[in-house]
Every structure is written in structure tokens, then in C-alpha cells.
Amino acid sequence: MSAVFAIPLLYIAMGHMVGLPLPEMIDPMSHPVSFATIQLILVLPVIYFGREFFIVGFKSLFKGHPNMDSLVALGTSAAFLYSLYGTIMTYLGNNTFATNLYYESAAVILTLITLGKYFEAVSKGKTSDAIKKLMKLAPKTAFIVKNEEIIEINLDEVQVGDILMVRPGDKIPVDGIIVEGSSSIDESMITGESMPVDKKVNDKVVGASLNKNVSFKFKATKVGSDTALAQIIKLVEDAQGSKAPIAKIADQVSSVFVPVVITLALLSGLLWLILGQQSWIFALTITISVLVIACPCALGLATPTAIMVGTGLGAENGILIKSGDALETSRKIQTIVFDKTGTITEGKPVVTDIITSNGYKSDLVLQLAASAELGSEHPLGEAIVDSAKDKNLTLQNTNEFKAIPGQGIETKIDDKTLLLGNDKLMLSKNINIDIQKSDSDKLADEGKTPMYLSFDNTLIGIIAVADTIKPSSAKAIKALHKMDIEVAMLTGDNEKTANAIAKQVGIDRVLSEVLPEDKANEVKKLQNNKIVAMVGDGINDAPALAQADVGIAIGSGTDVAIESADVVLIKNDLMDVSNAIKLSHATIRNIKQNLFWAFAYNTLGIPVAMGVLTLFGGPLLNPMIAGAAMSFSSVSVLLNALRLKGFKLAK
Ligand SMILES: Nc1ncnc2c1ncn2[C@@H]1O[C@H](COP(=O)(O)OP(=O)(O)OP(=O)(O)O)[C@@H](O)[C@H]1O
Numbered sequence: 076m077s078a079v080f081a082i083p084l085l086y087i088a089m090g091h092m093v094g095l096p097l098p099e100m101i102d103p104m105s106h107p108v109s110f111a112t113i114q115l116i117l118v119l120p121v122i123y124f125g126r127e128f129f130i131v132g133f134k135s136l137f138k139g140h141p142n143m144d145s146l147v148a149l150g151t152s153a154a155f156l157y158s159l160y161g162t163i164m165t166y167l168g169n170n171t172f173a174t175n176l177y178y179e180s181a182a183v184i185l186t187l188i189t190l191g192k193y194f195e196a197v198s199k200g201k202t203s204d205a206i207k208k209l210m211k212l213a214p215k216t217a218f219i220v221k222n223e224e225i226i227e228i229n230l231d232e233v234q235v236g237d238i239l240m241v242r243p244g245d246k247i248p249v250d251g252i253i254v255e256g257s258s259s260i261d262e263s264m265i266t267g268e269s270m271p272v273d274k275k276v277n278d279k280v281v282g283a284s285l286n287k288n289v290s291f292k293f294k295a296t297k298v299g300s301d302t303a304l305a306q307i308i309k310l311v312e313d314a315q316g317s318k319a320p321i322a323k324i325a326d327q328v329s330s331v332f333v334p335v336v337i338t339l340a341l342l343s344g345l346l347w348l349i350l351g352q353q354s355w356i357f358a359l360t361i362t363i364s365v366l367v368i369a370c371p372c373a374l375g376l377a378t379p380t381a382i383m384v385g386t387g388l389g390a391e392n393g394i395l396i397k398s399g400d401a402l403e404t405s406r407k408i409q410t411i412v413f414d415k416t417g418t419i420t421e422g423k424p425v426v427t428d429i430i431t432s433n434g435y436k437s438d439l440v441l442q443l444a445a446s447a448e449l450g451s452e453h454p455l456g457e458a459i460v461d462s463a464k465d466k467n468l469t470l471q472n473t474n475e476f477k478a479i480p481g482q483g484i485e486t487k488i489d490d491k492t493l494l495l496g497n498d499k500l501m502l503s504k505n506i507n508i509d510i511q512k513s514d515s516d517k518l519a520d521e522g523k524t525p526m527y528l529s530f531d532n533t534l535i536g537i538i539a540v541a542d543t544i545k546p547s548s549a550k551a552i553k554a555l556h557k558m559d560i561e562v563a564m565l566t567g568d569n570e571k572t573a574n575a576i577a578k579q580v581g582i583d584r585v586l587s588e589v590l591p592e593d594k595a596n597e598v599k600k601l602q603n604n605k606i607v608a609m610v611g612d613g614i615n616d617a618p619a620l621a622q623a624d625v626g627i628a629i630g631s632g633t634d635v636a637i638e639s640a641d642v643v644l645i646k647n648d649l650m651d652v653s654n655a656i657k658l659s660h661a662t663i664r665n666i667k668q669n670l671f672w673a674f675a676y677n678t679l680g681i682p683v684a685m686g687v688l689t690l691f692g693g694p695l696l697n698p699m700i701a702g703a704a705m706s707f708s709s710v711s712v713l714l715n716a717l718r719l720k721g722f723k724l725a726k
């Protein structure tokens with residue numbers, strides 16, 4: 076809206092000087108009064124739209140902490156008031172004033188600064204959707220048990236100590252402890268663990284998680300802002316409310332710059348008035364020129380424009396950067412942690428070997444394993460089921476299925492216990508695996524994931540599953556090493572398999588056999604005096620993605636991972652990790668150049684505007700040329716930011 080009025084105003088005020096046509100009726104020579112009046116009419120709405128600058132600017136000026144807005148307010152008010160004086164003089168018949176109006180300077184300054192604020196708001200606004208989604212997770216009401224009666228109440232009426240009832244299919248309203256009944260609960264929205272967890276009396280439940288099958292009663296222990304969900308929302312809010320560190324530099328510089336400029340403007344006007352023995356109009360012109368050329372609108376554009384172009388360029392290339400903060404931090408990354416399954420590998424494992432023992436046939440081993448895995452959502456389980464289906468094996472009924480995260484599964488067939496998983500699982504159930512340990516080690520050394528199968532307390536075989544490594548993984552890791560970034564791998568898989576895969580892609584640091592709930596902790600440990608990024612795709616990576624300084628999710632990954640990450644790689648290509656870092660470098664370099672251009676014009680222009688050159692017989696900068704030079708610094712900043720568009724990303 077400001078531009079709608081500012082652009083015609085600029086045309087009317089300046090156009091005729093470069094030979095552009097003006098209607099006869101507002102010609103400055105023949106109709107000076109209408110020439111001045113139309114400009115006054117056009118500038119008023121712009122001042123109205125920009126009233127915030129005056130309110131904030133003068134307020135902080137009178138409080139003794141002048142900021143950027145004070146400079147804008149002072150410069151534009153001075154230009155406006157002087158022009159108003161000129162307009163009145165024109166009305167009174169003094170025509171020399173008509174060609175010395177600075178309404179357009181005031182309007183253009185206000186418009187450009189508003190544009191800068193708009194860019195800033197756009198680059199900030201994109202992230203708040205995440206919070207809205209989180210808030211939607213919480214149910215609106217709860218069922219309270221009072222005197223054998225069940226009453227529905229609003230969520231905010233729930234108090235610590237209340238006994239609440241949760242129906243199957245409902246969300247658990249607040250955090251608490253089960254007092255009656257048991258059920259299977261889906262906590263993926265909070266913990267990131269995809270497998271539903273079985274909970275019984277005295278087990279803790281988390282608000283916003285989902286009761287899958289049986290109704291139960293629990294005692295509320297945490298309500299309102301204390302719940303786990305409220306804490307997560309607060310974390311995200313805090314992250315988004317924080318300013319990008321580089322913006323703070325601009326603030327710090329301006330806290331010195333602004334008072335200096337105001338002092339210089341007043342001082343130079345006074346000096347000309349007293350020592351130079353000039354008219355007060357001349358002195359006022361000097362003061363306005365200094366205020367106008369020092370106007371920091373280019374400074375306000377420097378950061379937001381570069382961030383807009385940088386994030387836009389990323390988006391065009393399949394790299395979604397969710398905040399300016401993430402864009403800025405990425406270039407400082409010292410360590411990158413990759414998840415194995417689905418990140419370095421394709422995440423579509425297939426069964427490669429079946430080695431049996433104790434006289435069992437391989438088809439029977441596969442059939443038992445697949446029957447057991449039918450209830451599992453784990454990719455390893457799906458691989459086993461797929462393989463059995465390929466061989467047209469008929470699967471058996473199982474009951475009491477239980478998933479043990481990070482270890483495997485336990486279930487029953489014909490009342491006999493079947494266990495399938497890693498050595499930890501077998502050890503905890505006292506199954507002797509000695510006869511197949513060497514087979515397992517051999518498979519693991521080949522980069523395959525071996526799983527032991529025990530039936531009725533006897534080890535009956537090993538099923539090995541292999542996942543193909545993504546074609547770009549090794550190249551991407553090489554590119555990161557070239558940038559002097561330490562690369563590590565984080566996985567729940569066993570040490571030997573993890574080492575074998577790491578070797579193939581060139582990773583030297585391996586953190587293996589990490590339980591899903593410990594992934595975030597491992598990242599935290601690495602963060603001790605290092606800037607750490609985490610790249611992952613799974614639900615179990617979500618907490619680690621949030622913990623890392625920069626969380627990078629693979630686009631084909633789960634929604635939860637994508638929500639928790641700061642950067643999303645749409646193309647699933649790991650080369651984009653180094654591209655994102657390069658983009659971060661390029662953007663910050665661009666911001667620094669912008670800051671240079673923003674300050675260069677001001678700093679060079681100020682002495683000229685003060686009339687220093689005139690002392691040596693040089694030209695004097697009048698407010699209009701000061702305004703033009705000032706706008707030119709904004710234009711150079713915009714052009715420089717657009718230059719970033721040409722930045723090439725590696726394929
Ligand atoms: N459904 C299952 N069937 C058999 N074994 C399982 C199952 N779930 C887990 N395991 C065993 O537990 C180990 C750890 O599983 P987890 O899900 O933590 O990590 P992962 O999927 O192997 O690797 P990553 O952490 O890279 O995704 C697996 O390597 C496997 O040996």
C-alpha cells in the first residue's frame with residue numbers, strides 16, 4: 076500500500092528532472108501550487124501506513140535509547156516538516172520552494188523500510204505451523220471418575236490427583252500413572268517410538284499419546300504447562316522466538332551508529348549556522364541530508380533479503396530450510412551424525428541368508444520367523460514376511476506378540492515361546508547362541524544384519540537381512556570430509572554390521588547398538604563443545620533430530636522426523652547435506668556483503684552531506700540526492716542478494 080502512493084510521488088517529484096513527461100496542470104514551473112499539493116496528498120497515506128516507525132522511534136528516542144526506527148522517524152519527519160514549510164511558502168507565492176520539496180524522500184524511505192520488515196516477517200512466519208500442529212495433538216476434554224460416575228470435563232479443568240478414564244481409541248489427556256487396567260499405547264507423537272507400548276498398573280502414561288485397545292483408569296500427575304507435550308511446545312516456541320545471531324550484530328552496530336548520526340546531524344547544522352554564517356534554512360538542509368543519507372533502510376534489508384533468496388534457492392533444489400537460524404548455524408557444523416537404516420542405506424532390507432541349526436529346515440525357520448513378524452512394523456520384520464510370501468509359505472497363528480525396542484520380538488506359537496532378535500535378546504532370555512556365533516559374526520562382517528531365532532528355548536537358526544547402500548552415500552561423506560567435517564554413524568544395529576557398512580561408505584566413527592530412546596543422548600554427548608548436525612529419517616530419530624544443533628530429515632522419512640527437523644532433504648540425496656552447508660556459507664557471506672554495502676554508502680555519504688566537500692569547493696549534497704544515494708544503497712543490497720540466486724549446488 077505504501078508503494079502504491081510512493082511510486083507516483085517519486086515519479087511526480089523526480090520524473091521531470093530526467094525528462095519524463097508530466098501533465099501540464101501539475102508542472103512545477105507553471106503550476107507550482109498544484110505540484111506541491113498533489114505531493115502532499117500522496118505522502119500523507121504513506122506516513123499513515125508507516126506510523127509504527129514514528130511511534131516506536133520517538134518513544135525510544137525520548138527514553139534515551141534511540142534505535143533504527145528513531146533515525147527513520149527523525150529523517151522522515153525532518154524531510155516532511157521542511158517540505159510542509161516549503162509548501163506553505165509556495166502557497167504564499169514564493170516559487171523557489173516548489174522545486175525543493177522532499178516529500179518523495181520521506182515516502183521512499185518509509186516504503187523501503189516497510190519492505191524490509193515484510194521480508195523479515197515472511198522469512199520468520201513459515202515455521203509457526205509446527206506449533207499449531209503440536210497444539211492440535213492434545214485432546215480438548217477428559218473423562219473424570221467421581222463417586223463411581225464418569226463425567227466429561229474440559230482439559231484445563233483437570234487437576235493433579237484426579238482419576239481419569241481413557242476409552243480405547245481416545246487420546247490420553249494429561250501425564251499420569253495407571254491405577255486400573257492395562258492397554259497398548261501408541262506414544263509415537265511424543266517419544267518418536269513407532270511400536271505401541273504395553274502398559275499396566277503403576278506404569279506412566281504421557282498426555283496426547285493414543286490408547287490403542289482397552290479402556291483404563293489413571294491418576295493425573297502433571298497438568299497444564301507441566302505436561303510433556305506442553306514442554307515440547309515451549310521448546311519449539313523458544314527456538315522460533317530467538318533472533319538469528321547475525322541480526323543481533325546489526326542491532327549492536329546500530330546502537331552506536333544511531334546516536335552518533337543524530338549528534339553529527341545536529342552538530343553540522345549548528346556549525347554551519349554559527350561558524351559558516353549561513354541561513355537557518357541552509358543549516359536545516361544540512362541536518363536533513365545527514366539524517367536522510369544515514370537512513371538505515373538498506374541495513375534493514377541486508378539480512379532478510381539474503382535469507383529469503385538463500386532459503387528460496389534451497390527450496391528450488393529440494394533443500395527445505397525451515398528457519399533463518401538453521402540456515403545460519405549450518406555453516407558452523409563440525410560433526411554430522413548419520414542414522415544408518417533409511418538414511419545411509421535405502422531402508423528396504425531383504426533377506427539374504429538363512430543358516431539353520433539343531434536339524435531344522437530353512438523353509439520352516441523362515442515360516443516361523445515370518446509368522447512371528449506379521450505383527451511387527453519394523454523394516455527388518457517386513458523383510459522377513461516379504462521373503463516368506465515370495466516362497467508362498469503359509470503363515471501360522473501367533474499370540475501374545477511383544478516388541479522389545481532395540482532387541483527384537485517375542486511371541487507364542489502353539490504355546491511355545493518364539494524369540495527373534497539380536498544377541499541382547501537371546502542373552503536376556505538365557506538362550507545359548509554359541510553354536511551360531513561365528514555364523515552371525517561372519518554375516519555381520521559382510522554388512523548384513525543377522526537375527527537369531529529361538530523356538531521353545533532352542534536356537535534354530537539365523538536369518539540375515541541386508542540393505543543396499545544408497546548410491547550417493549559414499550560420495551556425500553567424502554564431500555563432507557573435504558569440508559573438514561567429522562562424520563559419525565548412529566544405529567541400533569549390531570557393532571559388526573555397523574562397522575562393515577561404515578567402512579563401505581568411509582565413515583570412521585560408529586556408535587552402534589544404541590537403543591531408540593538413547594539416540595538423542597548420544598547426540599547430546601557429542602554436542603559437548605561441538606556444533607552437531609543429525610541426519611535421519613525414522614520416528615526413532617525424531618528426538619535426536621530435535622536435540623541436534625541442526626536436525627536434517629530425509630524427505631522420504633516419517634512425518635515425525637520431518638516435523639522435528641530444521642532442514643528437510645526432499646530428494647533423499649545425501650549430497651544435499653553438503654549442499655545445505657555450502658548454501659549456508661554462501662548466504663552468510665552474502666549477508667556480510669549486504670551489511671558492507673548498507674554501511675558503505677552511509678559512512679561515505681555522511682561527511683559529504685555534512686558539507687565537508689563544500690569547504691574545499693566541492694559539491695554539496697542536498698536532501699534529495701542524499702535520498703537517492705540512500706535508496707541506491709538499498710538497491711545495491713537487493714541486487715547483491717539476488718546475485719545469490721546464481722549460486723551453484725553440487726549434483
Ligand atoms: N522386529 C524385529 N525383528 C527382529 N529383530 C529386531 C526387530 N526389531 C529390532 N530387532 C533387533 O534389534 C536391533 C536394533 O533395532 P533398532 O530398531 O533399534 O535399529 P535398526 O533398525 O537395526 O537400525 P537403525 O537404528 O539404523 O534404524 C536390530 O538390528 C535387530 O537385531
Ligand SMILES: [Cu+]
Nearest residue numbers: 370371372705
Ligand atoms: Cu534509507
Ligand SMILES: [Mg+2]
Nearest residue numbers: 416567613615
Ligand atoms: Mg530402525
